[in-house]
Amino acid sequence: MNHERSRDLYDRALSVMPGGVNSSVRATRPYPFFVERGDGAHVVDADGNRYVDYVMGYGPLLYGHDAPEPVQAAVQKHSSAGPMYGAPTEIEVDHAEFVARHVPSVEMIRFVNSGTEATVSAVRLARGYTGRDKIVVMQGGYHGAQESTLVEGDADHPRPSTSGIPTEFAKHTLPVPFNDAEAVQEVFEEHGDEIAAVLVEPILANKGIVMPVDGYHETLRDLCDDHGSLLVFDEVITGFRVGGLGCAQSKFGVTPDVTTFGKIVGGGFPVGAIGGKSEIIEQFTPAGDVFQSGTFSGHPVTMAAGHEYLKYAAENDVYEHVDRLGEKLRRGITEICADQAPEYTVVGTDSLFKTVFTRDAPSTLDGQCETGCQQRPDCPRYDHCPKTGGDVADAETERWERIFWHEMKEQGVFLTANQFESQFVSYAHTEEDIEQTLEAYKNAL
Ligand SMILES: Cc1ncc(COP(=O)(O)O)c(C=O)c1O
Numbered sequence: 533m534n535h536e537r538s539r540d541l542y543d544r545a546l547s548v549m550p551g552g553v554n555s556s557v558r559a560t561r562p563y564p565f566f567v568e569r570g571d572g573a574h575v576v577d578a579d580g581n582r583y584v585d586y587v588m589g590y591g592p593l594l595y596g597h598d599a600p601e602p603v604q605a606a607v608q609k610h611s612s613a614g615p616m617y618g619a620p621t622e623i624e625v626d627h628a629e630f631v632a633r634h635v636p637s638v639e640m641i642r643f644v645n646s647g648t649e650a651t652v653s654a655v656r657l658a659r660g661y662t663g664r665d666k667i668v669v670m671q672g673g674y675h676g677a678q679e680s681t682l683v684e685g686d687a688d689h690p691r692p693s694t695s696g697i698p699t700e701f702a703k704h705t706l707p708v709p710f711n712d713a714e715a716v717q718e719v720f721e722e723h724g725d726e727i728a729a730v731l732v733e734p735i736l737a738n739k740g741i742v743m744p745v746d747g748y749h750e751t752l753r754d755l756c757d758d759h760g761s762l763l764v765f766d767e768v769i770t771g772f773r774v775g776g777l778g779c780a781q782s783k784f785g786v787t788p789d790v791t792t793f794g795k796i797v798g799g800g801f802p803v804g805a806i807g808g809k810s811e812i813i814e815q816f817t818p819a820g821d822v823f824q825s826g827t828f829s830g831h832p833v834t835m836a837a838g839h840e841y842l843k844y845a846a847e848n849d850v851y852e853h854v855d856r857l858g859e860k861l862r863r864g865i866t867e868i869c870a871d872q873a874p875e876y877t878v879v880g881t882d883s884l885f886k887t888v889f890t891r892d893a894p895s896t897l898d899g900q901c902e903t904g905c906q907q908r909p910d911c912p913r914y915d916h917c918p919k920t921g922g923d924v925a926d927a928e929t930e931r932w933e934r935i936f937w938h939e940m941k942e943q944g945v946f947l948t949a950n951q952f953e954s955q956f957v958s959y960a961h962t963e964e965d966i967e968q969t970l971e972a973y974k975n976a977l
């Protein structure tokens with residue numbers, strides 16, 4: 533493939549943008565391809581190369597690059613009618629009502645502009661509501677570019693995971709290993725009456741894809757109830773992707789006090805949201821005294837796109853389609869791995885998928901699970917499935933980034949460029965795309 537124009541654009545970008553990009557994950561080595569346009573499930577780069585796209589904007593694009601006609605019409609209508617006012621609009625109410633109707637934990641919602649803004653506001657809300665400072669997070673969890681959660685280490689020795697965050701800030705954050713009930717119980721024994729919230733992605737979706745083991749979310753729910761802390765599900769990735777319109781909380785049958793959203797709820801436009809019980813969400817200003825505000829919040833174009841996105845999903849076979857193709861991909865890749873790379877583990881659920889380049893040979897070689905990792909105890913590879921962020925951090929990340937990702941790209945398949953980011957099937961993907969992708973996996977692996 534020829535990438536000359538992308539290389540030239542990257543040269544120009546490097547002199548005016550740090551690392552040549554506006555978000556770190558885009559800086560693939562030796563240089564990223566620059567996208568000219570999307571087309572259904574595909575993207576076309578500046579050199580005219582076409583790829584089957586599983587990055588899907590890192591998750592928002594449930595329909596691929598051609599939104600259904602009602603979405604496009606609503607976006608055009610609202611952009612030509614304003615596009616914004618600094619005053620409330622009916623479409624914000626429509627969208628809030630829709631989300632509240634479908635997501636078990638949501639009675640009220642505040643829309644913001646990014647997933648990061650949603651989790652920042654959720655943490656402030658939890659602290660304001662409980663009058664406590666500490667939050668529990670999962671090692672390997674990701675909640676955007678915010679001070680309270682860019683923290684690594686463990687509950688005894690938390691430290692900022694990036695420069696620019698005062699060490700003092702990190703002492704209010706208690707990281708625990710995902711899926712380890714004992715570890716979080718111990719933290720509650722020691723700090724129970726100081727903990728404002730447990731903030732957790734219901735599925736770790738920024739560290740490979742790690743499913744919760746049976747009973748883990750129930751344990752978190754019980755601990756929060758017993759200690760007067762809030763359970764916050766960060767559904768920025770899983771929201772309206774896993775578990776359909778009820779989100780991951782309906783799939784797992786555990787209702788958090790607060791849910792953060794982003795990505796799909798904005799229909800491809802910048803968005804975030806914090807939803808939950810009225811009694812809690814009403815602590816936000818101006819109803820309550822936890823300050824929260826934003827010039828672009830509830831932007832009519834975003835609200836219209838998000839609302840039509842979700843309405844279309846409610847009225848069509850969207851989740852049936854993306855989940856079926858997701859399963860087909862996971863099964864196909866699992867079969868290829870069983871044959872060519874049995875030490876690798878296929879993970880994911882619904883329309884999420886990833887291959888974790890696990891280093892150790894599996895403890896059981898006589899059968900791969902059929903649909904990728906669902907953390908089912910009866911699966912022959914249950915022990916081998918990643919259970920924590922640390923299990924994925926140990927995978928062969930260099931092999932993914934330096935070799936595999938490039939091989940796939942050269943065969944016309946655009947995957948997320950590191951071992952940790954999820955990949956997404958959209959409504960625009962076809963059986964033919966899946967076949968092409970599996971053929972590429974076969975060659976690349
Ligand atoms: C689970 C989760 N929370 C929060 C965020 C932050 O969202 P944004 O990038 O829109 O700020 C992301 C992704 O970036 C995410 O995956």
Ligand SMILES: N[C@H](C=O)CCC(=O)O
Pocket residue numbers: 555556557558590591674738769953
């Ligand atoms: N991990 C992030 C969200 O899911 C990747 C998107 C980004 O930060 O650009």
